[in-house]
Amino acid sequence: MISATIQMQMSAAVEVRLIGPGGAGKSTLGPLLAECLKVTFIDLDRSFSDRLGDISDYIGRHGYNAYARQNVEIYCSTLRGASPLCVVALSSGVMTYAPDTHPEYSRIRRELEHHPGTFILLPSFDCDDCVAETVRPANRSSFGRTLSQEEAVIRARFEIYMAMPMRKIETMRPISSAMSEIVAALAQ
Numbered sequence: 001m002i003s004a005t006i007q008m009q010m011s012a013a014v015e016v017r018l019i020g021p022g023g024a025g026k027s028t029l030g031p032l033l034a035e036c037l038k039v040t041f042i043d044l045d046r047s048f049s050d051r052l053g054d055i056s057d058y059i060g061r062h063g064y065n066a067y068a069r070q071n072v073e074i075y076c077s078t079l080r081g082a083s084p085l086c087v088v089a090l091s092s093g094v095m096t097y098a099p100d101t102h103p104e105y106s107r108i109r110r111e112l113e114h115h116p117g118t119f120i121l122l123p124s125f126d127c128d129d130c131v132a133e134t135v136r137p138a139n140r141s142s143f144g145r146t147l148s149q150e151e152a153v154i155r156a157r158f159e160i161y162m163a164m165p166m167r168k169i170e171t172m173r174p175i176s177s178a179m180s181e182i183v184a185a186l187a188q
Helices: 004-010 026-037 044-052 055-062 064-081 105-114 127-134 147-163 175-187
Strands: 015-019 040-043 086-089 118-122 167-170
Touching: 015 026, 026 040, 026 086, 026 175, 040 044, 044 055, 044 064, 044 086, 055 064, 064 086, 064 105, 118 147, 118 175, 127 147, 167 175
Parallel strands: 015 086, 015 118, 040 086, 118 167
Antiparallel strands: none
């Protein structure tokens, strides 16, 4: 999918972080992108579930703040042992946590905001279309929220995502187009 020349240009700097709402394509595009770039894919929601069980159950037992704290800890511990050459899908709310969520959170957030390999995936740059795509029952992990609560969360986060300095990628199009846009940005 990408040329050997572009792949060699990127080989020393492939560190990709995918952020966005559930249903935006992080878990679909991430492994394909990692395969294309010949690096490891890490899904932090899967890592959380592997270590601590179902995310919705965890939030129900411990609360969202405890979940956020554990999520940041998993990010830190997972990436401590990982090659920097990887594609990582982060949890949908990672950029919306309270500053005191975890001792490392403020530093991590700043790094994510300013790293050229961080991309925000959104189904659409239109809020209503983004909400319609991500709140569909077959396309979401609600963490125990009703459809109307989930819609309110996505609407609030959409504004946050759009205001962030990272490159945004629309994913309601062929996956190859979204991948090509990310690969082209990495090659710059």
